[in-house]
Amino acid sequence: MNLRLLRIFWVVTRFRLDTLLPLERLPLFLRLVFRFSPLRLVPTGPHSRGKRLRLALEALGPVFVKFGQMLSTRRDLLPPDIADELRRLQDQVPPFPGRQARALVEEELECTIETHFARFDTDPMASASIAQVHAARLHSGEEVVVKVIRPRIEHVMRKDIGLLYSFARLLRRVPEARRLRPVEVVADYESTLFDELDLRKEAANTSQLKRNFKHSPLLYVPGIHWPLTRQRVMVQERIYGVPVADMQALQAQGTDLRRLAERGVEIFFTQVFRDNFFHADMHPGNIFVNCDHPEDPQYIAIDCGIVGSLTREDQDYLARNLLAFFHQDYYEVAALHIESGWVGEGTRANEFAAAIRTVCEPILERPLKEISFGQVLLGLFQTARRFNMEVQPQLVLLQKTLLNIEGLGRQLYPDLDLWSTARPYLERWMKERAGPRGLWESLKKQAPELSRQLPELPVLAHHALSHVEREQRQRHLQAEAIVGMRRQLAHKARRDRRLRLGVLLLALALAWQPLVQWAVQQPWPVVIAAGLGALLLASR
Numbered sequence: 001m002n003l004r005l006l007r008i009f010w011v012v013t014r015f016r017l018d019t020l021l022p023l024e025r026l027p028l029f030l031r032l033v034f035r036f037s038p039l040r041l042v043p044t045g046p047h048s049r050g051k052r053l054r055l056a057l058e059a060l061g062p063v064f065v066k067f068g069q070m071l072s073t074r075r076d077l078l079p080p081d082i083a084d085e086l087r088r089l090q091d092q093v094p095p096f097p098g099r100q101a102r103a104l105v106e107e108e109l110e111c112t113i114e115t116h117f118a119r120f121d122t123d124p125m126a127s128a129s130i131a132q133v134h135a136a137r138l139h140s141g142e143e144v145v146v147k148v149i150r151p152r153i154e155h156v157m158r159k160d161i162g163l164l165y166s167f168a169r170l171l172r173r174v175p176e177a178r179r180l181r182p183v184e185v186v187a188d189y190e191s192t193l194f195d196e197l198d199l200r201k202e203a204a205n206t207s208q209l210k211r212n213f214k215h216s217p218l219l220y221v222p223g224i225h226w227p228l229t230r231q232r233v234m235v236q237e238r239i240y241g242v243p244v245a246d247m248q249a250l251q252a253q254g255t256d257l258r259r260l261a262e263r264g265v266e267i268f269f270t271q272v273f274r275d276n277f278f279h280a281d282m283h284p285g286n287i288f289v290n291c292d293h294p295e296d297p298q299y300i301a302i303d304c305g306i307v308g309s310l311t312r313e314d315q316d317y318l319a320r321n322l323l324a325f326f327h328q329d330y331y332e333v334a335a336l337h338i339e340s341g342w343v344g345e346g347t348r349a350n351e352f353a354a355a356i357r358t359v360c361e362p363i364l365e366r367p368l369k370e371i372s373f374g375q376v377l378l379g380l381f382q383t384a385r386r387f388n389m390e391v392q393p394q395l396v397l398l399q400k401t402l403l404n405i406e407g408l409g410r411q412l413y414p415d416l417d418l419w420s421t422a423r424p425y426l427e428r429w430m431k432e433r434a435g436p437r438g439l440w441e442s443l444k445k446q447a448p449e450l451s452r453q454l455p456e457l458p459v460l461a462h463h464a465l466s467h468v469e470r471e472q473r474q475r476h477l478q479a480e481a482i483v484g485m486r487r488q489l490a491h492k493a494r495r496d497r498r499l500r501l502g503v504l505l506l507a508l509a510l511a512w513q514p515l516v517q518w519a520v521q522q523p524w525p526v527v528i529a530a531g532l533g534a535l536l537l538a539s540r
């Protein structure tokens, strides 16, 4: 750990990452540390702050690289120059030896490689920070790929995540950085990262996506060999598509690029609205094209390690807002947010609509082929945050995927008009959700829960009635107790008054003789005293 800390300190020094911090806003002790540190003697060099951060993260290794990659998608949190630079982060990890991969497969499957594989390529096809992929052939003759998690990677990751948490906590002490919620961002990252360590999760996501697009001309998903899949090993059907970024190969085969681009958008909306299960790692390295029928091109998707799904409310949020944007009706967008309680209480629709207009109008003013849904959503989230809306991480994941899909589509077919491709889809979905079919679907979804509760209904009703009855009785008792108490108090007051009167009369009786004599001589004090006494008694 100490060595690791030393290394980190060295990297921070070499790339002068201290210059990224607003020194004047740091707590005093940190300000002093940085002010008198020998760090300041190291020149910052010719690179921009974004580039220095990127190089530093690359030098620190895979966990930091992946963290930077994730951060680069949080344009709602980062300044654009840093986000742009972080997008260029590359995994530069050398592959681990093939014999280690073989040993790991044997350990996980608890048998020799030869038991299941007719061939296993020791040289990897691809290698990334968390896993490595080897080509292989089963005894049935089927070509497969075997994905293997790097040895000891979990150990390294845990240590580095610990360090990231320490940085995040430190950063939280800087008022400006607190807004970025560094600890929560690291926690988000931690859960995504550790999910990727269990290949059974990726395999399950892949199977689900395959089922959702069974027999679809739009998307093909390679099958999983479940009997050969474990936590650190996944065996999958091998595919032979053209990488989607290989424009030359696609053009050479006469692929209908416009159709391909539009199908990307269609797949995205189908995943989000029909299936509520979307592939959230749609970078070009994970997308291939089946060119068996170039005029009717089909996508192939791999690497389903990261997927997303929205709550029913978030689905509604997305569809309604996108449609309102289509109509450039910012007031409707603002009203939607206020009605649904998404933004803070007391938000004024006019102010909110004006803020959204300011951010979105420059985007929507552009020609259709340049308009980005992802940018529009980003603008909306940024504005909504200013009005105290907590944007759900799944929505951010979706916005990032949308940006990827758009980028991909425009690269394939620069004139792609996303709005007209998506609009009929969204309108149909909204109509279905609000219409009798939507109602029926929603009833069907709730039916198991309702049917579970139905036999318990008399008991529940009895409980509810008893509860109401108990409450009423209690309230009645309370009321009675109050009335009783009042009665007791009144009774006590009457008794006191009688007692005081008795004492007074007794005193009068005893003092009658001398008083009369004195009153004959001095009548006025006696009259005044008697009047005051009578007043006092009457007031009780």
Ligand SMILES: Nc1ncnc2c1ncn2[C@@H]1O[C@H](COP(=O)(O)OP(=O)(O)OP(=O)(O)O)[C@@H](O)[C@H]1O
Residues within 6 Å of the ligand: 125, 126, 127, 128, 129, 130, 131, 132, 133, 145, 147, 222, 236, 237, 238, 239, 240, 285, 286, 302, 303, 305
């Ligand atoms: N089913 C498959 N058929 C053919 N090639 C595959 C298959 N699965 C993976 N590959 C190859 O292996 C590469 C890496 O695979 P994958 O993206 O699943 O690994 P990864 O470790 O998650 O990588 P990254 O982090 O870069 O996404 C792919 O780009 C592709 O070239």
